[in-house]
Amino acid sequence: xxxxxxxxxxxxxxxxxxxxxxxxxxxxxxxxxxxxxxxxxxxxxxxxxxxxxxxxxxxxxxxxxxxxxxxxxxxxxxxxxxxxxxxxxxxxxxxxxxxxxxxxxxxxxxxxxxxxxxxxxxxxxxxxxxxxxxxxxxxxxxxxxxxxxxxxxxx
Numbered sequence: 001x002x003x004x005x006x007x008x009x010x011x012x013x014x015x016x017x018x019x020x021x022x023x024x025x026x027x028x029x030x031x032x033x034x035x036x037x038x039x040x041x042x043x044x045x046x047x048x049x050x051x052x053x054x055x056x057x058x059x060x061x062x063x064x065x066x067x068x069x070x071x072x073x074x075x076x077x078x079x080x081x082x083x084x085x086x087x088x089x090x091x092x093x094x095x096x097x098x099x100x101x102x103x104x105x106x107x108x109x110x111x112x113x114x115x116x117x118x119x120x121x122x123x124x125x126x127x128x129x130x131x132x133x134x135x136x137x138x139x140x141x142x143x144x145x146x147x148x149x150x151x152x153x154x155x
Contacts, residue, residue: 009078010038013045016071029053029067033106041080041110045072046127048103060098065124068106069136073120076108077140081118085140088117092136103127116142 012021013035019027037044053064069092077085098104105125112119122136 005082006038006040006079009075010035012078013075029064043076043108045106049098049100051100054100058099065134066092069122072106072108073122073138076110076120077118080110085142087138088141089139092134094134096133098133
């Protein structure tokens with residue numbers, strides 16, 4: 001597993017969902033996430049929206065959905081780049097709402113790379129009919145800093 005970025009990214013996402021390496025918010029938001037398929041630059045997960053993530057109308061909270069989209073997208077980039085990157089641009093289009101206890105499928109695919117930047121597209125769909133719930137687009141930048149490449153301000 002040491003040199004396999006796909007296995008490392010899967011473990012990272014699993015550890016987030018189980019609260020091993022995450023903040024409580026991520027653990028609560030991702031708990032129950034199941035990785036269905038993963039390879040370099042791609043991850044597909046299933047998720048049943050728990051009651052604790054509902055708003056006052058019984059829908060999945062958009063903040064919780066946003067956290068899930070961010071983390072699954074980051075895992076796809078991790079599997080591609082071999083390390084964690086930081087979000088520099090992140091947008092989501094919400095197309096529909098999801099009731100609690102509905103099952104959704106989350107699919108993240110790396111769609112571009114430019115230098116230290118990588119782009120991922122994340123789709124959240126209803127599991128039963130494939131209807132798109134949300135579409136996320138994210139650019140992430142490498143956070144690998146090497147001492148010999150750092151330039152410090154002279155101020």
